[in-house]
Amino acid sequence: MQPLAPSALWEIATPSPSSRLPGVAMAGFRARGAADLGVVPFPAVTLAIDLGPEPLVVAGDGRQVRGSTVIGLSRGGLRGGGRDVHCLQVRLSPVVAHAVLEGFTSESAPLAGWDEVWGRGAVQLEEQLRTAASWEQRFALLADALTTRRTEGRPMDAEVAYAWRELTRSHGTARVDALAAEVGWSRKRLWSRFRSQLGLPPKQAARLVRFDHAAHRLAAGAHPATVAAEAGYADRSHLHREITDFAHLTPSAVAREPWLSVDDVAWSAPGYLRG
Structure with missing residues (x-):
């Protein structure tokens, strides 16, 4: 242990x-x-x-x-x-x-x-x-x-798996239209297949990945304004709305969450998310 x-x-x-x-x-x-x-x-x-x-x-x-x-x-x-x-x-x-x-x-x-x-x-x-x-x-x-x-x-469509990997690699900032173009699908087809196989539409998945990145930066002690800029939010208010929407907490409360405090010990290799 x-x-x-x-x-x-x-x-x-x-x-x-x-x-x-x-x-x-x-x-x-x-x-x-x-x-x-x-x-x-x-x-x-x-x-x-x-x-x-x-x-x-x-x-x-x-x-x-x-x-x-x-x-x-x-x-x-x-x-x-x-x-x-x-x-x-x-x-x-x-x-x-x-x-x-x-x-x-x-x-x-x-x-x-x-x-x-x-x-x-x-x-x-x-x-x-x-x-x-x-x-x-x-x-x-x-x-x-x-x-x-x-x-x-x-099996999962290779195109859907690729889109997920790109969303995690970019911390949720990759654009769905660009991903669809990269895999040779229409935006509508990628949205439909992604949602049916992963359980969330790609835009919602991107928001979740970006939220996770922001939450961990807040837990590490970064200032909310810095996190908002680094994570691609429009401003600090946008970050606040997204944190509240996902976690039902303010950014300062998320930064103190025990669930996040153990991550560096328990989950030291975040690349596994791209699986």
């Missing part, structure tokens, strides 16, 4: 290079006592596989899920926590999620139980992860399961 500062709740474990997969990031989390935190929107589909003695609880969008949970590319307003939380969290590039989570879309079901989405074998795999002797063994078990499902899963 890699412990955070003494004042922090979380102990975090990360996998060795042998357990890492393209488009996938994994981390193990353990918190002593009660934990409650907001879920900051993020441009990846998140699996929170519950390994603790008491159920993990995630609530929002008019729904509450107890136990292992799937969180889509959703807006803010979600909260997660419980007592003595112990979970394996996985972030999937939407390209990978399309293949391994058949039937799940961020637009129609931004919050779901893992067994609903994974289907047959979810209970058995969760039990194997619970009884594994180490975090590294858990990471390897899940990596094998994800590799199998991706091989057998739904």
Whole structure:
């Protein structure tokens, strides 16, 4: 485990290079006592596989899920926590999620139980992860399961995957018209195929990626005016509106969110998003 500062709740474990997969990031989390935190929107589909003695609880969008949970590319307003939380969290590039989570879309079901989405074998795999002797063994078990499902899963249009990679590479500033021209499609066709396969229209996905970049810059201590200019917002007011729309928080509140404070420890290789 890699412990955070003494004042922090979380102990975090990360996998060795042998357990890492393209488009996938994994981390193990353990918190002593009660934990409650907001879920900051993020441009990846998140699996929170519950390994603790008491159920993990995630609530929002008019729904509450107890136990292992799937969180889509959703807006803010979600909260997660419980007592003595112990979970394996996985972030999937939407390209990978399309293949391994058949039937799940961020637009129609931004919050779901893992067994609903994974289907047959979810209970058995969760039990194997619970009884594994180490975090590294858990990471390897899940990596094998994800590799199998991706091989057998739904293919994604190469053009859609390219558009997603360009949106993440540009921190959400790439223009949809230009991306459509690059792949040889009409704007309407790219919009339709992107939305059907990733669960969000490309403009909304671009806003989410740009929001994520801005939120992390704010958490790192950058001034809001500087962040607005760097991230391509019209001005500081535009940044404020976008942060509030996605996170239901002000920029200064987002900068203090515990969810963001662990990112440099748990998710040290952001390139996995392009998967």
